[in-house]
Amino acid sequence: MSFRRAPHAARVVPLALALLATPVFAQDAPRGANPASIEAPDAEDTDASKVPLAEIRRYVAVYNAVKEAYVEPIDDRKLMQSAIRGLLFDLDPHSVYMERDTAEEFDEASRGSYGGVGVELQRQPDGALRVIAPIDDTPAARAGIKAGDIITAIDGKPFKPDEGDSSGPLRGEPGSKVTLTIVRESKPKPFDVVLTRETIRVVSVKGRMLEPGYAYLRIASFQADTASDFDRQLDRLREQAGGTLRGLVIDLRSNPGGLLTSAVQIADSLLEKGAIVSTRGRVPISDAEFSATPGDRSGGAPVVVLVDAGSASASEVLAGALHDNQRARIVGSRTFGKGSVQTVLPLDNGDSVKLTTARYFTPSGKSIQALGIVPDVELHAAKDAANGGRPDYTEASLRGHLRGEEDDAPGTNAGEVLEGDAPIAQALAELKKPVASAPQATKQR
Numbered sequence: 001m002s003f004r005r006a007p008h009a010a011r012v013v014p015l016a017l018a019l020l021a022t023p024v025f026a027q028d029a030p031r032g033a034n035p036a037s038i039e040a041p042d043a044e045d046t047d048a049s050k051v052p053l054a055e056i057r058r059y060v061a062v063y064n065a066v067k068e069a070y071v072e073p074i075d076d077r078k079l080m081q082s083a084i085r086g087l088l089f090d091l092d093p094h095s096v097y098m099e100r101d102t103a104e105e106f107d108e109a110s111r112g113s114y115g116g117v118g119v120e121l122q123r124q125p126d127g128a129l130r131v132i133a134p135i136d137d138t139p140a141a142r143a144g145i146k147a148g149d150i151i152t153a154i155d156g157k158p159f160k161p162d163e164g165d166s167s168g169p170l171r172g173e174p175g176s177k178v179t180l181t182i183v184r185e186s187k188p189k190p191f192d193v194v195l196t197r198e199t200i201r202v203v204s205v206k207g208r209m210l211e212p213g214y215a216y217l218r219i220a221s222f223q224a225d226t227a228s229d230f231d232r233q234l235d236r237l238r239e240q241a242g243g244t245l246r247g248l249v250i251d252l253r254s255n256p257g258g259l260l261t262s263a264v265q266i267a268d269s270l271l272e273k274g275a276i277v278s279t280r281g282r283v284p285i286s287d288a289e290f291s292a293t294p295g296d297r298s299g300g301a302p303v304v305v306l307v308d309a310g311s312a313s314a315s316e317v318l319a320g321a322l323h324d325n326q327r328a329r330i331v332g333s334r335t336f337g338k339g340s341v342q343t344v345l346p347l348d349n350g351d352s353v354k355l356t357t358a359r360y361f362t363p364s365g366k367s368i369q370a371l372g373i374v375p376d377v378e379l380h381a382a383k384d385a386a387n388g389g390r391p392d393y394t395e396a397s398l399r400g401h402l403r404g405e406e407d408d409a410p411g412t413n414a415g416e417v418l419e420g421d422a423p424i425a426q427a428l429a430e431l432k433k434p435v436a437s438a439p440q441a442t443k444q445r
Contacts, residue, residue: 088353091400098352098354101171103350114171115173115174116200120135121170128151128183131146132147134147135202139196144193151181152183154179155178156179156181204223204226205226215241215249219250219252221258223262231269249304255314256310256315257312258313263315267322273293273294276317277363280360305329306332308418320366324363331379337370339360339370366405375415389416
């Protein structure tokens with residue numbers, strides 16, 4: 001399937017694609033793409049599509065053994081749910097089974113408003129949840145939840161390794177309470193934190209003028225309204241600059257990703273022409289090509305994109321599109337390296353399967369899976385940064401991650417987490433340099 005972007009005036013992208021580019025902790029994608037719409041394999045794939053009767057018999061034998069001999073009786077539905085989750089568990093870190101409530105919460109997050117505590121999470125191999133970052137001015141942030149904290153239980157219930165998307169219990173009605181059991185490296189033992197859920201409204205785009213003529217736009221995640229918010233903020237800043245921008249810094253640090261289509265739309269806002277991204281999978285519905293349409297909303301202002309080890313997926317799509325089209329220089333540290341696309345497949349019972357269905361490729365035809373995007377100008381974390389700025393994990397370090405084209409190459413792990421305002425000042429300094437003198441992988445601290 002081939003898909004090309006509509007003109008700026010018609011920013012409607014078919015939800016049937018349901019293409020996501022987000023780590024499992026970024027709960028911000030729509031549902032769509034009914035499994036029935038996925039085309040059957042070609043004739044040459046017929047043998048591969050046959051039901052493996054011998055394996056089905058083996059499964060039934062184990063199922064019956066558990067039902068008849070396990071030390072405690074097990075409900076059929078519970079046992080089958082465990083089997084389904086296990087079917088996805090060993091595929092890759094981003095394919096999960098979502099029961100109805102979790103699927104609905106997943107939908108809500110894509111709209112940028114939901115009932116919860118305000119944290120971005122990553123599921124761990126043992127089922128626990130690692131905090132990527134608390135969202136500003138939310139119950140989690142006010143309670144002192146920190147990036148790197150491990151949530152080992154919710155309301156006293158510990159997680160299981162094959163539990164799938166286990167962040168669901170954190171969501172709920174505003175005003176209700178939830179107890180998190182936290183493991184923190186600086187604490188000798190686990191401790192509990194009681195939070196009161198609120199309506200979390202995530203503002204995905206913020207902007208300001210750094211200096212006269214030089215604008216700054218921070219994109220925290222890619223949600224349904226992110227592209228329109230980006231355009232509105234860019235128009236406002238351009239107006240403040242008297243109609244002409246001298247330069248633009250786009251800050252994607254620690255942006256975990258989100259809707260692929262939102263990243264495509266923002267790239268389109270800054271490109272006059274050229275490819276943006278392509279996706280390739282095993283079935284036609286997974287194949288798509290996105291290209292820019294005429295019209296640069298910035299008026300051709302020079303652009304620097306600021307990234308770090310937390311910039312993942314849709315963030316990497318946007319950075320790669322602008323870089324490969326020579327529209328922007330990339331400043332910061334090597335990115336996370338998530339180059340896969342997830343499709344949310346709704347089931348008849350209201351549950352959904354979030355399944356990795358494709359890899360995405362930058363305009364130059366490069367996959368960044370397990371590799372990340374290497375910046376033109378490399379920055380380093382402050383000398384007093386926690387753990388030297390090194391992230392706890394990268395796509396390449398996740399259990400069961402898809403192999404990348406350069407997965408075994410030296411230095412394929414993501415770079416450093418760049419916090420604070422110093423990287424913004426360094427990006428601004430780079431923005432002021434003539435494009436012709438852009439250094440190749442220069443290092444700054």
